[in-house]
Amino acid sequence: MLLKELSEAFGVSGHEGAVRRVIVDAIKDLVDEHRVDALGNLIALKKGSGESKRKVMVAAHMDEVGLMIVYVEREGSLRFRPVGGIDDRVLLSKKVLIGDNKVPGVIGVKPIHLLEPKQRNQVMRVEEMSIDIGAASKDEAEHSVKLGDYAAFDVPFTELGGTLRTVKGKAFDDRAGCAVLIELLRGSYPFDLYAAFTVQEEVGMRGAQVAAYSIAPDVAFALEGTICDDLPKKRDVSPTTTLGAGPAITVMDRSVIADPRLVNLLAETAQKNGIPYQFKQPGIGGTDAGAIHLSRQGVPSVVVAVPSRYIHAPVCVLSLDDLDNAVRLMRETLAQVQGLDLDR
Amino acid sequence: MKELIKALTEAFGPSGYEDAVRELIKARIAGHADQVRTDALGNLIALKKGRPQNGVPSRRIMLTAHMDEIGVIISHVDDKGFLRFSNIGGVFPIGLVGSRVVFADGSIGVIGRERPESPTEFPTMEKMYIDTGAPDKQHQTHKVGDVAAFTRPFVDQGQRLVAKAFDDRIACAVLVQTLLELPTSPHDAYFVFTVQEEVGLRGATTSAFSIEPDVAIAVDVTTTGDTPEAWPMAVSLGAGPAIKVKDRGMLAHVGVKTWMAKTAEKLGMPYQFEVLEAGSTDAMAIQTSRAGVAAGVLSIPSRYTHSPSEMVDYGDVQDSVKLLLGLLSGSVEI
Numbered sequence: 001m002l003l004k005e006l007s008e009a010f011g012v013s014g015h016e017g018a019v020r021r022v023i024v025d026a027i028k029d030l031v032d033e034h035r036v037d038a039l040g041n042l043i044a045l046k047k048g049s050g051e052s053k054r055k056v057m058v059a060a061h062m063d064e065v066g067l068m069i070v071y072v073e074r075e076g077s078l079r080f081r082p083v084g085g086i087d088d089r090v091l092l093s094k095k096v097l098i099g100d101n102k103v104p105g106v107i108g109v110k111p112i113h114l115l116e117p118k119q120r121n122q123v124m125r126v127e128e129m130s131i132d133i134g135a136a137s138k139d140e141a142e143h144s145v146k147l148g149d150y151a152a153f154d155v156p157f158t159e160l161g162g163t164l165r166t167v168k169g170k171a172f173d174d175r176a177g178c179a180v181l182i183e184l185l186r187g188s189y190p191f192d193l194y195a196a197f198t199v200q201e202e203v204g205m206r207g208a209q210v211a212a213y214s215i216a217p218d219v220a221f222a223l224e225g226t227i228c229d230d231l232p233k234k235r236d237v238s239p240t241t242t243l244g245a246g247p248a249i250t251v252m253d254r255s256v257i258a259d260p261r262l263v264n265l266l267a268e269t270a271q272k273n274g275i276p277y278q279f280k281q282p283g284i285g286g287t288d289a290g291a292i293h294l295s296r297q298g299v300p301s302v303v304v305a306v307p308s309r310y311i312h313a314p315v316c317v318l319s320l321d322d323l324d325n326a327v328r329l330m331r332e333t334l335a336q337v338q339g340l341d342l343d344r
Numbered sequence: 345m346k347e348l349i350k351a352l353t354e355a356f357g358p359s360g361y362e363d364a365v366r367e368l369i370k371a372r373i374a375g376h377a378d379q380v381r382t383d384a385l386g387n388l389i390a391l392k393k394g395r396p397q398n399g400v401p402s403r404r405i406m407l408t409a410h411m412d413e414i415g416v417i418i419s420h421v422d423d424k425g426f427l428r429f430s431n432i433g434g435v436f437p438i439g440l441v442g443s444r445v446v447f448a449d450g451s452i453g454v455i456g457r458e459r460p461e462s463p464t465e466f467p468t469m470e471k472m473y474i475d476t477g478a479p480d481k482q483h484q485t486h487k488v489g490d491v492a493a494f495t496r497p498f499v500d501q502g503q504r505l506v507a508k509a510f511d512d513r514i515a516c517a518v519l520v521q522t523l524l525e526l527p528t529s530p531h532d533a534y535f536v537f538t539v540q541e542e543v544g545l546r547g548a549t550t551s552a553f554s555i556e557p558d559v560a561i562a563v564d565v566t567t568t569g570d571t572p573e574a575w576p577m578a579v580s581l582g583a584g585p586a587i588k589v590k591d592r593g594m595l596a597h598v599g600v601k602t603w604m605a606k607t608a609e610k611l612g613m614p615y616q617f618e619v620l621e622a623g624s625t626d627a628m629a630i631q632t633s634r635a636g637v638a639a640g641v642l643s644i645p646s647r648y649t650h651s652p653s654e655m656v657d658y659g660d661v662q663d664s665v666k667l668l669l670g671l672l673s674g675s676v677e678i
Contacts (some may be wrong), residue, residue, distance in 0.1 A: 129637040210678040215647075237428055237470075238420035238488075251489030252417055252432070257360030257540060263489070283430030298385035298550030344363070344382050 002026060003179045003323070006159040007169035010097065012066030012150040013083050017038055019062040021198050024176060031195070039213040042197040051190035052338035057217035057299070058184060058193065058330070059208055059288045060177030060224070061201035064170065065312050067151040069131070072142055076135030078105065080151060081126065084202030088126045091314040095154040096131060103144045104154065105133040136303040139341045144307030147217065151278065153314035164244040165320035172316040174201065176306040176323060177223035183327045190338045201288050205255065208288035212295035217264070217298050219337060222289035222332065225318065226250075226280060226305035238281040241307035244319045247326035250303035252283060255290020259300035265340055266302065269333045275325050280305060300342055304330055345662070346505070349517045350498040355506035356448060358415025358432045358491045359543045362386055365411040365516070369537050372520050377535065390536040392523060397530040400675040406534045406557035406637075408521075408548055408565070408626045409515035410541030413508070414650055416445055416474070417491040418486055425478035427453065427486060430469065433542030434650050443652060445474060446490035451485075452476070453492060458497065488533040494652040501660055504581070510646050510654035512541065513653040514661060515563035515605065516549045529672040530607065541626055548626035550562035552633035559600060559638045559676055562627035563664065565654070566591075566618050566643035577620070581645050582657040584614030585664040593624025594631055599678030600640030606677070607670045613663050618643050638678055642667060 011019035020042050027044055028034065034044035042062070065084030072078055078098070089226040107129055110119075131151065135141035157169035169175075181195050194215045198207035212220065226248055230239035241248040249266050252259050270277040280303075293301035306326050309317040357365035362570065366388045368640050370380065377390035394402045413435035421427055443455045453474040459469055460533055461509070474492070478484040499506040507513075518533050524535070539548035541564075566586050569577030579586050587604045588596045601617075608615040620643075631639040647655040 074627075236420075236422040251491075252360065252491075257432075257543060257546075260361070281419045282489055283419060283431075292544055293385070294549050296550070297554040298383055298387075298547075300384055342384070344366075344386065 002168065002182060003175065004169065006175035006178050007157045007171055009151045010102070011062050011151050011171070013200045015150045016062040016199045020177055020197065023062070023182065025142045026182050027185050030192040037210065037211055037214060040178060040199040041210060043215065044323070046185055046189065046193040046195065048189050048191040048193065052190045053284060055215065055340055056191050056193050056334065056337055057104055057196055057212065057215050057220040057292065058181055059196040059198050059211065059222045059292060060181040060337060061174045061198045061207065061288055062178060063199055063202050064152065064173070065202050066153070069098065069145060069149045069151065072138050072145070072147065073130065074138050076137045076141040077108070077130035077132055078141065079130055081148065085312055087312065089123050091126060091129060092124060094314050096151040097154045098133065098145050098151040099149040101144065102268045103133055103150065107130040108132045116156070123264070131177040132186055147202065155314050160317065165248050166317055167320060168315050168317045170314055170316065172308040172318050173225040173311040176225035176308060176318055179323060180223045180306065180326045180330060183200060184334065187331055188206045189334055205286070205291035206289050209291040209295065212292040212299065216249060216296055217299055219342070220289065220292045222292065222301065223330070224287050224303055224304045224305035225308040226313055227285060227310060228307035228309045239279070240281040240284055241278055243307050244321055245278045245307070246322060247329050248278050248280040248305045248307055250280050250305065253285050253287065254283065255286030256293050256301060258289070258302040260299060261342065262302035265336060266329065266333050268306065268337060270329050273328070273332050275329045275332070277329060345517065346500055348520060349505065349514065352517050353498050353509050353515040356446065357411055357413055359412040359540045360494045361448065361491050362411040362539045366537065369411070369516060369520060369525035372429065373523055376523050377521065383551060383554060385547050385550050386539040387547045389555070390523065390535040390550060392526060392529065392533045392535065394531045394533070395528045400530040400549050402530050402532065403558040403676045404532045404534070404556070405535055405557050405672065405676070406552065406555050406560040407519055408536045408538050408560070408562045408630070409519045410512045410538045410547065412514060412539055412542050413493055413511065414542050415491055418488055418490045419487060421481055421484050421486070423481050423482045425484040427474040427476065429474055431525050432491060432592060435473070437469050438649060439651060440472060441467060442496050446495040446654070447486060447490060447492045452495065496652045504655055505585065505658055506653050506655050508652040508654065510656050511565045511649050514565060514644050514646070514656055518563055518661060518664045521665045525665065525669060529671060531676065533672055538626055545626050545629035546581045548629040551631070552630040552637065556634060557637055560627060560630040561600065561640050561642055562625040562630065563642045563644070564625040565646035565649055566620055567649050568645045568647055571647060579616055579618050579645050581647060581655065582659055583616050583645070585660055586616045586618035586643035586645055588618045588643055591620035591624045592622055594639070596605040597678065600638050603640065603677045604640055604667065604671065608667055611666060611670045613666055614669070643657060
């Protein structure tokens, strides 16, 4: 499964090469041209039939949150810092792979026997943690690892199954979006479709900013793997999104207010085609659309996301039904985009 | 001008949903600009072309006022039909309880609050909800993503005016009035009514890119230090338009600032300088557009900013129009 390959590829922000190679292999026969820009974005053009002059950009980011080695201790353990937003609490005792040679390591943790009662109620800060690669000294550690090496979570992709066809793996934010975008390139469209597999979203939408500048699109869609907090709660408050309830459409997040005309087009298209959909809880998170819609003279933009539990943690869970429905919704919506009136 | 101000402040237009404000402005300025267009994000851009004047170099001047106001957006509909919400822009939770909001369809909701855990608990939006009177979820017509604005009628107290959304409809009114009164200018004057200022100066970012101005002046409100035990600030209501020196996001272009002050002096009108310790305006985004723009800010002093009852002085408003007319009619000395 392509999602498995994408999920297991190593691509912390700024170091997306391995993910890009998986994607190039998957799309090279589906597109008319593809190139890698100065920052590392993979930009593919699927030429349209010529019926529509509109340029449509669909973006998904290749990068994932991870770690970077910042200091090697005398005893051979590795100090690190997060790249992108990671909750300190999810780090302890996790397996990681470091650098291009994928040196295995473990984020060390003190056994429960040694914890002071007070420490049991405290969160250990990332500055206090270290990665153990089994090295006995700084010299030995530096044979396999160097300062600035990236580390990613070592998590195999597995099918959990069930009625929602769930799978678990790392980096569904945003390899789920990459998987949807690759599927979309199998279709044909009346307009030129620019697929942008972007870099460095997790550290500030940096790839999308320059990709949008070079593409100069008329309309843009960002595809995401987004927050899903649907496990039972005491209070009747938003789950952000719900697993299995279909692709989530963004109305507003911290980075963008989606163009209402695109939000409506997506919702109406879903209703017309019997595709389940949901609106993501507004005001939460940010996406590549945040950078794209502000590019040049402005670009009407919207976000479509596959709900994923436990994002920005080592293991995420998503429903393949949601993924398939995101592909269907985007395919049907793109078929309508050339007719959408964007004047006002 | 008060009728224009009333119409503008009472219009519905949270960030991203400025359509009603835009239509209103479009109608008011019809026939007074050489070109009017709406761009991809919804900014309304009216160009009044310059007429050459002997010895006055023509500049491309961008004036902005943002059409959007703060508001709320529905984040969840609970089983009993109550609406949870999130803020659009800088909404202060204090003072929200008992506020009324209006949706695009005109329906009204009331903001309520969960029982606090202690009498001194600071109110937070997570523990508030909107009650639209729906008896249950089935009868609730609003859904996740619907936006609402605060609602209060415009009040004319004579010299002082009270309304919601003076930030920044009072500047929209000033720009409209300036355009209507402007006889001719040696400069190409772009009157830009921007979108999405309250969520990050977004409309100004894209409109500045397209206009490529030589000089820009954002017109916006600023807070004052003239109320009881206020945060110290040397801006008062009724002491004239404020010329920005700096705020949290920008240092005003010294040339623009001086040009504005000298023009005010020439016109014999009151003005004050403004140093604002919080917040910023569209000028911040415009200043760093492309290769850089000489940008300043004309601020209209306003009390209780971002509350449903903001207060401005009518003299300050009229003097703001006067100053803009003065700036546009002569040579740009920066």
